[in-house]
Amino acid sequence: MNLLVFVKRVPDTESKIRIAPDGQGIVEEGLNFIISPYDEYAVEEALRLREAKGGKVTVVCVGKEEALLILRKCLAMGADEALLIKDSAPESFEGLRVAAAIASLVKQRFPNFDLLLFGKQSFGADNAQVPAMVAELLGIPQVNVVVKLIIEGRNGVAYREIEGALEKVVFSLPAVISAQKGLNEPRYETLKGIMAAKKKEIPIIPIDELGISEDFLTPKMEIIKLEMPPTKKAGRIIQLPPEEAAKEIVRFLREEAKII
Amino acid sequence: MWLVFIEKREGKIKKSSLETLAETSRRAEELDLEVAAVVVGSSFENLTPLWVQGAKKTYWLKGEDLEVYSPEIYAQVLYELIQQIKPEAVFFAGTALGRDLAPRLAAKLRVALVSDCTRIIISNGSLLFVRPVYAGKALLTLKLKTKPFLATLRPNVFPLKEIKDENIAPGEIIEKTIGLNYNGPVAKVVEIVREEGAELDVTEAEVIISGGRGMKAAENFNLLRELSTLIPRSAIGASRAAVDSGWIGHQHQVGQTGKTVCPNLYLAFGISGSIQHLAGMSGSKVIVAVNKDPEAPIFKVADLGVVGDLFQIIPPLKEELRKALAE
């Protein structure tokens, strides 16, 4: 199978976010960056499909040159090739620009792809937009938030998470899948993998060489401001014998919170 | 005109769609705009809630292939409707379906889409959207520059209008039979698989009773289920530690790699309050936490923090709740 996985470089989820003085983004200095957590499930799923059915896994990132680091990680996990679409634009919280870059790349360089895999959303923008947008731009089916995937020949069955249930979805290849936690358990890089990854060359394609039409690239949103959420005022802490604590919880819910 | 996509599940209109309609119609009124709803498929039992929540018109799209949701087909029929009626904005509830469909439609239209809004502001006549980013660690305010633009609104954030049904005059229903102009490949839902005994999803629950590593074993989640049977519209949540221990399915996980929730009440038992857990639940309207460690970070966000052993507190709590709810 010809498998393409798309990953994003994001701030470590543990990190403390600081807002830049201009209120247009975060301060990147001093932050640790990682591969967005859901994207790891997508990489793992692609590796498993290749192991079961043969083929090739190519991992692609749209981002700054610093993102080469996460692409190396994916190579160390076992991906065959990696590629960076270099885009130095700051985080715009817009999905369409990145989706258009990916769709152009796929059309130009990977016309014979079978499956495009994404994480269900990236940490940071938390948009969950790019996978469905790419599917639309390529005119192929999409299944998002997938927790189980079965591919048989040119057909796929995916279980996608919805409120309180799973949807069983059937589709044909080529298609777009976005991964949810539960799909698999991502592997760690091996030492051998890390050594091999170091030797691999990662081609870099500047985003403006992809021939993306202007109406995708012009910003469609204006960032008015990015700010810290209002801090909640501290609540009350009690330490009482169990029966009294239970009474106090119920009294609080009734009289103060007015919930029951 | 603003258009609101109305979602149904098993013939019933989803509450989060009604919240979206209620909020957009409140804002539209300020701007002197009208709100219309759009429903897709033939099996809608009752459209009254749409008039109650502020729709003046409902476009009803009917057609053979529209009974079961498919993102490819729904995006196509909405695209055709939008070309005809030219709304200024199209809104969706930020449900599993809304967040699947809206980006596909945005790409077809090549317009702005803002996901997961938690506030809509009108400031000096311009319309601004606020949404959490970085898993709730920051708030982003945006202005959208395309016509139309698309937005999904986070469920459980916006209040419904409380108006008696009988005081509402029904709006106009405009039926459209859409001949399908889509012959591309589609993803088809063939079955809905329910979780064993699955109650309500955490994203839709009004009360979430959540357990962490402090629950110690899978069977102890029954203590939380017993509390849940007492409280209407409640669901069971969990920390990642509980999910990773195999005590409960990951669809219950709240937090950064789980679900983002904003119930009226979040009850946390034996959850320390890691930054990733807080990312998913700190937007809850009221938080009550029980933890034996007085230093647990969850107490920083709790409205009421109870220091103590959850195994000693839950039994009397059940009794007190039973008494209170019986009254």
Ligand SMILES: Cc1cc2nc3c(=O)[nH]c(=O)nc-3n(C[C@H](O)[C@H](O)[C@H](O)COP(=O)(O)OP(=O)(O)OC[C@H]3O[C@@H](n4cnc5c(N)ncnc54)[C@H](O)[C@@H]3O)c2cc1C
């Ligand atoms: C990339 C990434 C993503 C993550 N995503 C998530 C996520 O989505 N959701 C999430 O929850 N976590 C997530 N985590 C994990 C997170 O960092 C914590 O490890 C996890 O939330 C801890 O769960 P916990 O509070 O149940 O366990 P612990 O931190 O071990 O806390 C257990 C608590 O129970 C209390 N306790 C023990 N016994 C009792 C008792 N008898 N009575 C009362 N209290 C008791 C203890 O005092 C303690 O505070 C993520 C981590 C990473 C790195």
